[in-house]
Every structure is written in structure tokens, then in C-alpha cells.
Amino acid sequence: MFVQLLFLLSASLTIGCAIAVAVTKNIMHSCIFLLGSLIGIAGLYATLGADFVAVTQIMVYVGGIVILMLFAVMLTGGKDFVSRAQNLLGLAPSMGNKWTYGVGLSVGLVFLLTNVKLILSISEYFPEKKFGNEFPSTVTQIGHLLVKDHVLAFELSSVLLLGALVGAAIIARPRKQ
Amino acid sequence: MSLTSYLLISLVLFVIGLVVMISRKNIVAILLGIELILNAAALNFVAYSRFVTNNLDGHVFSLFIIVVAAAEAAVGLAIVIRFFQIKETIHIDEATQLRN
Amino acid sequence: MNQTLVSYLSQYEFFDVLLSLFGKNEGLLAFTIYLVFAGIIVGLCATIGGLGTYAERKISADIQQRIGPNRVGPYGILQFLADGVKMITKEDIMPFTADKFLFYLAPMLALIGVFSTLAVLPWSNGFIMADLNVGIFYLIAISSLVGVSVFLGGYASNSKWSMLGGLRGASQIISYEIPVTISILSITLLAGGMSFGTILGQQEGAPVHWFLFHNPFAFIAFFVYFVGALAETNRAPFDLPEAESELVSGYHTEYTGMRFGFFALAEYIEVFVVCGVGSALFLGGGNLPFSTTFDIIPLQLVQVVIFMTKTLLLYYVVIWVRWTFPRLRVDQLMSICWKYLTPIAIFNLVGNAVWVVVFHGKSIAELLSGGH
Numbered sequence: 073m074f075v076q077l078l079f080l081l082s083a084s085l086t087i088g089c090a091i092a093v094a095v096t097k098n099i100m101h102s103c104i105f106l107l108g109s110l111i112g113i114a115g116l117y118a119t120l121g122a123d124f125v126a127v128t129q130i131m132v133y134v135g136g137i138v139i140l141m142l143f144a145v146m147l148t149g150g151k152d153f154v155s156r157a158q159n160l161l162g163l164a165p166s167m168g169n170k171w172t173y174g175v176g177l178s179v180g181l182v183f184l185l186t187n188v189k190l191i192l193s194i195s196e197y198f199p200e201k202k203f204g205n206e207f208p209s210t211v212t213q214i215g216h217l218l219v220k221d222h223v224l225a226f227e228l229s230s231v232l233l234l235g236a237l238v239g240a241a242i243i244a245r246p247r248k249q
Numbered sequence: 250m251s252l253t254s255y256l257l258i259s260l261v262l263f264v265i266g267l268v269v270m271i272s273r274k275n276i277v278a279i280l281l282g283i284e285l286i287l288n289a290a291a292l293n294f295v296a297y298s299r300f301v302t303n304n305l306d307g308h309v310f311s312l313f314i315i316v317v318a319a320a321e322a323a324v325g326l327a328i329v330i331r332f333f334q335i336k337e338t339i340h341i342d343e344a345t346q347l348r349n
Numbered sequence: 350m351n352q353t354l355v356s357y358l359s360q361y362e363f364f365d366v367l368l369s370l371f372g373k374n375e376g377l378l379a380f381t382i383y384l385v386f387a388g389i390i391v392g393l394c395a396t397i398g399g400l401g402t403y404a405e406r407k408i409s410a411d412i413q414q415r416i417g418p419n420r421v422g423p424y425g426i427l428q429f430l431a432d433g434v435k436m437i438t439k440e441d442i443m444p445f446t447a448d449k450f451l452f453y454l455a456p457m458l459a460l461i462g463v464f465s466t467l468a469v470l471p472w473s474n475g476f477i478m479a480d481l482n483v484g485i486f487y488l489i490a491i492s493s494l495v496g497v498s499v500f501l502g503g504y505a506s507n508s509k510w511s512m513l514g515g516l517r518g519a520s521q522i523i524s525y526e527i528p529v530t531i532s533i534l535s536i537t538l539l540a541g542g543m544s545f546g547t548i549l550g551q552q553e554g555a556p557v558h559w560f561l562f563h564n565p566f567a568f569i570a571f572f573v574y575f576v577g578a579l580a581e582t583n584r585a586p587f588d589l590p591e592a593e594s595e596l597v598s599g600y601h602t603e604y605t606g607m608r609f610g611f612f613a614l615a616e617y618i619e620v621f622v623v624c625g626v627g628s629a630l631f632l633g634g635g636n637l638p639f640s641t642t643f644d645i646i647p648l649q650l651v652q653v654v655i656f657m658t659k660t661l662l663l664y665y666v667v668i669w670v671r672w673t674f675p676r677l678r679v680d681q682l683m684s685i686c687w688k689y690l691t692p693i694a695i696f697n698l699v700g701n702a703v704w705v706v707v708f709h710g711k712s713i714a715e716l717l718s719g720g721h
Contacts (some may be wrong), residue, residue, distance in 0.1 A: 073376055079250060083258055090265040090285055099275055100504065101450060106281050107497065109262075113288050116258065117311075119250075120299045125291075125311050127483045127490050132315050135493025137284065137322045139523055142500055144326040145277055146516070148333040176272030180264040191256045198252065198301050209482035211543060213305050214312070222309050229316045236320035240327035247334070 075119050082115030099145055107138045121207035124214050255296035262289035276329050276339045280322060287318040352546065354386060355379045357475040361646070386478060390467050398617040399429035401664070408665070409672045439606035444507060447603065451505035455498045456604065456611035462494030463615045466622050471545040473635040473652035475644070480546045485537065488626060489530055492581070495619060496522035499583070499590065502612065503600035514600040517679055518590030522581055524686045529577035531694035532570040535701040536560055536630045539567060539710065545629060552633040554640050557714040559633040564713055566700035571631040573694050575663075578623040580682065582616060584667060586674040587682055624663035625656070632659050 089108035096102045110133040117126035218226050266285030273279060291311040298307025329339060336343050358364050371378045403418065403426060410417030418425035443452055469484045471477045481487055496519050503515010539560060540548040552558050560567050580587040590600055601612045628634060635652030677685070708716060
């Protein structure tokens with residue numbers, strides 16, 4: 073019963089904050105709503121029994137990426153962001169205008185409608201594996217998988233992170249003009 | 250609580266991320282949309298791992314998606330900062346240097 | 350080694366009595382037990398936060414050879430209640446140009462981040478509210494919310510002092526997360542798991558079994574963890590974001606009354622949690638100096654007392670350090686983290702890993718006693 077309650081809370085938090093990311097005028101508020109959405113997704117991982125992935129999600133996204141976005145907004149003149157390119161018809165500058173929202177919403181709707189039918193019929197392809205209330209811990213198994221089956225991806229991701237670290241530092245360093 | 254519900258949530262999240270990416274004009278807002286799309290995909294993997302297969306490959310793949318998203322957000326935001334240093338704005342319509 | 354409070358209590362007889370009271374509804378009983386214990390823990394920590402302010406004033410007065418608060422109640426011990434009443438009755442001001450939503454959200458995020466870590470704190474070997482298999486990892490992850498709240502508090506106030514304080518505070522917190530996490534990782538390596546039950550189980554018995562004395566690398570890791578944790582909670586010589594003489598009051602300049610109370614309470618409770626984690630990971634937590642075969646509730650209460658003693662000892666050291674050392678400049682702070690603590694922490698992790706491989710995870714005491 074509590075798993076269902078957690079599922080409902082997390083799902084509503086996720087979708088509500090995601091919609092708020094799309095419609096908020098202020099870019100700082102959008103970042104905070106993204107934070108809420110990511111915490112909701114961590115809750116959804118928890119209902120799936122993926123404890124390690126949920127905690128990694130909170131650690132990496134909340135503790136790292138959202139703060140990174142907030143810093144980037146501050147360093148690029150964030151909330152005073154004014155567009156000089158086109159007439160915005162009353163909407164806030166960071167939002168785009170009616171054309172972009174029209175195109176975006178229609179693309180979204182097309183994508184949604186084509187895939188909803190597919191997803192609703194997915195239960196015929198996979199037999200419903202009813203799971204009980206057992207949530208075995210995943211930490212040891214993920215550890216085994218990472219160093220046995222997926223060791224190549226593990227090592228490559230460390231190289232990727234090194235490359236991203238060095239690249240980001242070089243691209244954004246202050247230049248002597 | 251079944252597979253379908255998680256897939257629907259992930260689909261809605263993906264569509265909202267798509268709408269954010271297409272319709273907003275601030276580069277950082279576009280990066281927010283990218284994060285939503287990556288999270289929707291990761292949720293999909295974990296849901297399949299729970300309901301269909303018996304192993305934890307989906308969890309491992311979600312971890313790698315999180316890692317890649319972190320690296321890409323860092324580099325993307327570094328590019329945004331460099332863009333701001335050159336153009337003094339982060340409106341996406343100012344990125345026209347490759348246009349003829 | 351993975352249990353919750355309810356599953357621990359279910360091995361006693363009175364649990365069945367309670368179960369019959371609730372009409373055999375296990376879920377409802379579990380919820381009620383969690384609710385009662387959450388209330389007890391929150392009340393306890395709020396009192397500790399309040400008494401922490403009193404302890405700070407008294408200890409600082411002792412160090413500076415004055416008396417400190419001694420008017421309200423015997424030895425001034427009710428001073429924190431008077432402070433609380435004062436804070437609640439203050440006017441709730443918000444600057445006109447401040448960002449309303451973020452201004453309201455920042456203190457709440459700080460408190461959410463800190464109180465959520467109380468769920469995995471090991472008060473004793475059995476009284477862990479939720480002994481998650483990713484316990485210590487969860488604690489580090491949730492504490493990152495405080496960093497976001499510091500930044501938001503600084504930004505939303507829309508004033509220069511707050512903005513500077515907020516930027517410095519957020520960068521300090523995210524920088525010092527790295528040596529702290531790597532030190533905790535070394536202990537995870539030694540213990541073989543991230544759950545507090547596993548880590549405490551490895552430290553049973555005499556103090557030679559504590560992870561502090563396990564090997565030289567764990568010894569250094571304790572000090573790296575302690576210094577990093579001081580910096581993470583914006584405490585001690587690292588409190589530039591809230592420095593009184595420099596930035597007025599840093600990121601909580603514009604906050605008055607109970608909102609400021611939220612920030613202050615979050616800081617004091619976070620210091621308590623960090624000291625609690627330090628005593629559980631390195632100093633043996635609530636373990637008794639001898640091992641027993643039976644398990645009764647009063648024994649658990651003794652363990653709680655032992656845990657609180659060790660934690661409050663570390664708390665005293667934190668307060669002591671604050672009034673002894675001068676404040677660090679922001680560039681000194683950053684260079685300590687990136688140039689000194691992080692390489693030392695990585696060296697500790699590698700050293701611990703090598704030790705585990707070479708000596709099969711035995712501590713120095715075991716090697717010495719098993720040698721002859």
C-alpha cells in the first residue's frame with residue numbers, strides 16, 4: 073500500500089514539475105522545477121526496487137548537475153536574459169514565441185499519439201510478471217555486473233568523464249583579451 | 250504499478266522534454282529539456298529490468314546514462330559559457346555563424 | 350544485516366501484543382511505529398540543535414574567559430528557548446525585489462535535506478529507522494540538497510552580500526563533497542558494504558576494532574573526513590559564506606525570524622549528523638566494548654547513550670575548533686580542498702585498497718595478535 077502511495081506521489085511530482093519546466097517564465101525557476109522532477113524520478117526508481125540507481129540519481133543530478141545549471145545561469149546573465157532577435161508577443165524572453173510553442177506542442181502530440189497505442193498494447197507481448205513485496209538489494213549484484221559483464225563500458229565511462237572534465241575546463245576558461 | 254504505467258510516465262516525460270527542447274529559446278532551457286529526455290530513457294530501462302528480465306542489466310545501463318548525462322551537461326554548459334563570452338547573450342537565434 | 354526498526358522490534362513479544370491491538374494490520378502498525386519514532390527523533394534533534402546554540406555560547410565563553418548566558422534558568426540552560434521565542438515573534442520581512450518563490454523555498458530545502466538524513470542515522474545497532482543497503486551513500490546524496498538551498502538563499506535575496514555569500518557557500522559545499530565522499534568510500538571498502546548495520550557490525554568489541562585504528566590510511570581518512578565535513582556544514586574556520594565581519598551575514602542576511610531559524614537549525618543539526626556519521630564510521634558507533642550474545646531493549650538504550658556520547662564529543666571538538674582558529678580566505682579554502690584534501694583522500698583510498706588486497710582486510714590489531 074505504501075509502495076502505491078509512493079508511486080503516486082513520485083509520478084505526480086515528476087510530471088507536474090516537468091510541465092512547470094516547460095511553462096515557467098523565469099529560467100531559475102525552471103532549474104528548480106527540474107530539481108523537483110529529478111527527485112520524483114528517484115522516487116520512481118525506489119518503487120521499482122532500484123535503490124542504488126535512485127541514490128545515484130539524487131547524488132549526481134541534485135548534487136551536481138542542477139547546481140551546475142544554476143551556476144551557468146548566474147554566469148551568463150541569467151534572469152535578465154532579454155532577446156534581441158524577434159518580437160515576442162508578450163511572452164517572457166526565455167520562453168520562445170507562439171510559433172515555437174505551436175510546433176513543439178504539435179510534434180509532442182504526434183509523438184505521444186503514435187506511441188501511446190504501442191505502449192498500451194505492450195502487455196500482450198510481455199507476460200505480466202507480478203512481483204510481490206520483495207525488494208532484494210541491488211548493490212552487490214550491480215557491483216558484480218560492473219566488473220564482470222560490463223567492464224569495458226565501465227572503463228570507457230571513466231575515460232569519458234576525464235575527457236569531459238578537461239574539455240569543460242578548457243572551453244570555459246577565461247581568456248586574456 | 251505495472252509495466253504499462255511506468256512506460257506511460259516515461260513517454261509523457263519524453264514528450265515534455267521534447268516540447269521544452271523545441272519551444273524554448275534560452276540555451277540553458279534547452280539543456281534542461283535534454284536532461285528530461287535522458288531521464289525518461291533511463292526510467293524505461295529500469296522498468297523493463299524489473300518487469301521483464303530477471304537480471305539487473307537495466308540498472309547498469311541507467312547508471313551509464315546518468316554518467317553520460319553528467320558529462321554532457323558539463324561540456325554543454327561550458328559551451329554555453331563560451332557562447333556568452335563571445336555573443337553577450339544566450340538566445341539560441343544568435344547562433345547563426347554557420348548560416349550562409 | 351539489512352533491517353528496519355520494525356523488523357528489529359518484531360522479534361520481541363510485545364510486538365505481537367501491539368499487532369493484536371491494531372487488528373493484525375501490519376502495515377498500519379509499521380506506519381505508527383515509524384511515526385512515533387520519527388517524532389521522537391525530530392524532537393530530539395531539534396532539542397540538540399537548540400542546546401547546540403547554548404553549548405556554543407557557553408563553550409566559547411569558557412575559551413574566551415567569560416561566563417556566557419547565565420540568566421535564563423539554572424546556568425542559563427533555557428537560553429535556547431528564549432532565543433526560539435524571540436525568533437518566532439520577529440517580523441517576517443521579505444525584500445521587495447526578492448524572488449518570492451525561491452526566497453520561501455530555500456530554508457525549507459535546507460531543512461528537508463538535513464532531516465531526511467536522520468532516517469538512516471544509526472542510533473544503536475538495532476534502532477536504525479531504515480538500515481538501507483545504500484545507507485551512507487543516501488546520506489551523502491541527500492545532504493547535497495543543502496548546497497542547493499545555500500545557493501538559492503543567496504540568489505533569491507537579490508542583494509550583493511547574499512549573492513556573494515551564496516556563490517561562495519555553494520562552491521565550497523560542492524568542492525568539499527569530494528574528499529568527504531572519498532574518505533567514506535575508503536571505509537565502505539574496509540567494511541564491505543554501504544549499510545550502517547554492516548559497518549557497525551565490523552567494529553564490534555574493544556576499541557581496537559574501530560576503523561580508526563584499522564590501518565594508517567583509515568586513520569588519515571578520519572581527519573580528512575572531519576576537516577571536509579567542517580567545511581561542508583559551513584562551520585569552524587570555513588564559515589566565510591556567513592562571516593559576520595565580512596559579508597554582514599552572507600547568504601542569510603535578508604532572512605528574519607523563523608526563516609533564519611530554519612537555516613540556523615539546519616546548520617546545527619547537520620553538524621550533529623556529520624559528527625554522528627563520523628562516530629559511526631570511524632569510532633565504532635554504539636558498539637559496547639564487550640560482545641554479548643543476548644539482545645534486550647535496555648542494552649540498545651545503552652548503545653544509544655554510547656553513540657550520543659561519541660557524537661557529542663565530536664560536536665565539542667567542532668565548537669572548540671571554531672573558536673580557536675582564524676577564518677580562512679576563500680582562495681585558501683579552495684586550495685585546501687583541491688590541492689591538499691582531495692589528493693590525500695585519493696591516496697587513502699588507493700592505500701586502503703592495497704591494504705585489503707595484501708592483508709586480506711585484517712586490521713593492524715588482528716595482524717599483531719594473529720602473528721604470534
